[in-house]
Amino acid sequence: MRRSRKHGGDLRERVLRTLAEKGPLSRRELMDEVSGNRGLISKTVNDLRDEGLIEPTHRGFALTEEGFLELVRPNTDYEYRNEPVRLSTDGPEVEAFLRVITGRSKTRTGSIVATTRCDMRCKFCYYNLVRDHVELTPEEILREAEKRVKAGNREVVIQGASPHTLDTDLVEAVELIKLELGVDVGVGTGPLIPLDLLEDLQRAGLDYLKLSLSGRTPEEWEAITGRRRGFEEFWRVVRWCHEHGLEVTFVGGVVGLPGVPPEADAERILSILALNPRKRIVQFNPAQDPARGPLSPLDRLELIYKTVRSKLPEDVLVKSCCISPMTWSPLYDIRRYLDKVVCMLGIECREYDGCPFTGRVLEQRIMNELYEKGSVSTEELARRLRIARSRLKRRLESMESRGLIRRTESGWTIARRTS
Numbered sequence: 001m002r003r004s005r006k007h008g009g010d011l012r013e014r015v016l017r018t019l020a021e022k023g024p025l026s027r028r029e030l031m032d033e034v035s036g037n038r039g040l041i042s043k044t045v046n047d048l049r050d051e052g053l054i055e056p057t058h059r060g061f062a063l064t065e066e067g068f069l070e071l072v073r074p075n076t077d078y079e080y081r082n083e084p085v086r087l088s089t090d091g092p093e094v095e096a097f098l099r100v101i102t103g104r105s106k107t108r109t110g111s112i113v114a115t116t117r118c119d120m121r122c123k124f125c126y127y128n129l130v131r132d133h134v135e136l137t138p139e140e141i142l143r144e145a146e147k148r149v150k151a152g153n154r155e156v157v158i159q160g161a162s163p164h165t166l167d168t169d170l171v172e173a174v175e176l177i178k179l180e181l182g183v184d185v186g187v188g189t190g191p192l193i194p195l196d197l198l199e200d201l202q203r204a205g206l207d208y209l210k211l212s213l214s215g216r217t218p219e220e221w222e223a224i225t226g227r228r229r230g231f232e233e234f235w236r237v238v239r240w241c242h243e244h245g246l247e248v249t250f251v252g253g254v255v256g257l258p259g260v261p262p263e264a265d266a267e268r269i270l271s272i273l274a275l276n277p278r279k280r281i282v283q284f285n286p287a288q289d290p291a292r293g294p295l296s297p298l299d300r301l302e303l304i305y306k307t308v309r310s311k312l313p314e315d316v317l318v319k320s321c322c323i324s325p326m327t328w329s330p331l332y333d334i335r336r337y338l339d340k341v342v343c344m345l346g347i348e349c350r351e352y353d354g355c356p357f358t359g360r361v362l363e364q365r366i367m368n369e370l371y372e373k374g375s376v377s378t379e380e381l382a383r384r385l386r387i388a389r390s391r392l393k394r395r396l397e398s399m400e401s402r403g404l405i406r407r408t409e410s411g412w413t414i415a416r417r418t419s
Contacts, residue, residue, distance in 0.1 A: 211248060290324045
C-alpha cells in the first residue's frame with residue numbers, strides 16, 4: 001500500500017534534508033539554504049515544528065527523532081517476518097573469521113576490533129559465535145592504532161561488537177590516540193551507546209560516530225535484529241549527534257535476511273543518503289554464514305544490488321565485504337553493481353590467493369617481479385613472494401588464461417601484446 005504525502009511534500013523534504021546535512025539552522029539560514037519562495041519556506045518550517053518533526057534549539061531548528069524517521073519512512077507498508085537465523089559454529093571458515101575478530105590474525109588491517117562483547121543479540125551477527133571474548137585496554141588500542149598509522153592510515157576507527165561496553169576505557173583510548181598520534185578517530189558501535197558516554201567521547205576528541213541502519217520502522221528493526229530493543233535509542237543517538245555537532249555516518253548493515261522483502265532492503269540502503277546527503281560511499285553486506293555463504297539466493301541479492309546501483313548518483317560508490325570463500329561466488333557474479341569489495345579475512349583466509357577480488361593484490365606483486373626480473377620460474381616466484389607453490393600456480397594459470405603473462409622456457413614473463 002502506497003503512503004500519501006502531505007501537500008508541499010517536496011519543500012518539506014528539502015527542509016528536512018537540509019537540516020540532516022547542515023545540522024541546526026536558524027529560520028533565516030534555512031531560507032538561504034533552501035531554494036524557493038521565502039514565505040512558503042517559513043510556513044513549512046512552522047508546519048514541521050507543529051507536527052513535531054523539527055524543534056527550536058539554542059543552535060537553531062533541529063530535526064527530532066520523528067523528523068529523522070520521516071526522512072527514511074518506507075514508501076510501502078512492507079510485511080516483515082521475524083524468522084530465525086542459525087549460523088555455523090565450526091569449520092575452517094568459521095575458525096579463520098574468529099581468528100581475525102579476536103585479534104589472533106597476523107594481519108589485523110583496517111579498523112580496530114576493540115571488543116567482541118555486545119549488549120545486543122542481533123540474529124545475523126558473527127560476534128554471536130565468539131566464546132572467548134576479547135577486550136583491549138586503552139594502551140592496547142593505542143598500539144593497534146600506531147600500526148595502522150605506520151601503514152599509512154590517517155584515520156582510526158575503533159569498533160568491534162559494541163565498543164561502548166568498554167565505557168571509560170573507550171574514552172581514554174580516544175584521548176590517547178588524539179594526543180599521541182593526532183589522527184582522526186571514529187567509533188563504530190551499536191545503537192545503544194549511552195548519551196553521557198557519547199558526550200565524554202566528544203570532549204575526548206572523537207571525530208565521528210559510525211552507526212548501522214538496521215531498520216526504519218519497529219517492524220523492520222525486529223525483522224533484522226530479532227528484537228525491538230534499540231530502535232528508539234538509535235534515533236535518539238542520531239538526533240543527539242546532529243544537535244551537538246558530532247558527525248555521524250551510516251552503513252546499511254545487512255541485506256538478504258529471511259523475512260525482509262528485497263525491495264525493502266534496497267529502499268533502506270538508499271535512505272542512507274537522506275540521513276547523510278554528503279556521503280559518497282554506501283556500504284552494505286549480504287547476510288551470510290561464514291561456512292555456507294549468503295542466506296539469500298543470488299537472484300534476490302542481484303535485485304537488491306541492481307536496484308541500489310541504478311538509483312544512486314554516479315559519484316557514490318557501492319561497497320561490500322565478504323567474510324569467507326563461500327561469499328566470493330555470488331559477489332563476483334554481481335560485481336558489475338559493486339565498486340569495491342573488501343576481504344574481512346585478508347591472508348588469514350585459506351583461499352586468499354585464489355580470490356577474484358583480493359587475489360589482485362597478489363597479481364600486482366607477480367607483475368612487479370616479472371617487470372623487474374624479466375623472466376622468473378614458478379619456484380623462484382614462490383620463494384620471492386613467500387607463498388605456497390600450489391596457490392601461486394593457480395593464480396599464474398588464471399593470469400595466463402587472461403593474457404596477462406605467458407610461459408617461456410626460461411620462466412614466466414609479462415605478455416607483450418603486439419598491435
